[in-house]
Amino acid sequence: MSRPTPSLTLALLQARESAMGFFRPLLNRYGLTEQQWRVIRMLKQSPKSTLESRELADLACILRPSLTGVLVRLERNGLVRRWKPETDQRRLCVTLTDQGEALFDEMSDEMVRQYKRIQQELGDDNFKTLMQLLRKVQDLHPEE
Template sequence: MTDPRYTLTQDDFPKDGLQFSETRRSLPMALLMAREAVMERFRPMLHALELTEQQWRVLRVLQESPGSDATLLARKACILAPSLTRMLKALEARTLITIARDPSDARRMILSLSEEGHALLKGAAQDSARLYGEIETAIGRERLHHLLDEIEALLDRLE
């Protein structure tokens, strides 16, 4: 049986004859609005760290995947390669990452967090955990885990 909350009806479409659902029921728009609502909570922390959202994602991916190359890093951090190149230079200038040539392929760069990068993330961990806790309190632990599971399922099926 289909849940009526997830079934589109004629009332969900504009009256001008165009076949678009309301933006709040459009998956791309709903995901963007949800992202903005979440990131609004994290931006003050990132501002205090003097990091952009993209730089934060790069550091977090490198924390989880040390020794990544630029291609893998760009994919995991959802950043276009040209933007990543500029960002890596800025993060290296701040001594938050290290960039080394792959000894087996000089064209390939190996990227890792520096000691300073690890220290920055360690210092931000408590604030980040507090912000996640606020989100969990606002929507509930079970709902948050269910939402993350559903997003993972969406990604798995669309890849």
């Protein structure tokens, strides 16, 4: 009897769940979902102070319809501001508010500590190799 082929996609999901275990307690303490944190992080770390919603969806790996709900909640909580430019009402622009910037700053030290814990547990060489391999997987292009 042949052995089943290991599932790359399942292994990646399981690894993600394990990694998120380092961050979920902090997100829960601040009342944020993973998607909300990704939006805040992308807005804060983008070289531009404002992102269009389609660009933000791509950077944060959130489907555009889901991003709408995430942004509504973040705006309601005073963390982001959304608007449509007068010159093109089809575009939706998003930026962090001062409160959103402050929240990122407040959380970032602990987030960095958790990343360092993961790196420490894996070892520097394994962490570096893992990140290189993940970048290679991200660059794969399935046949159309």
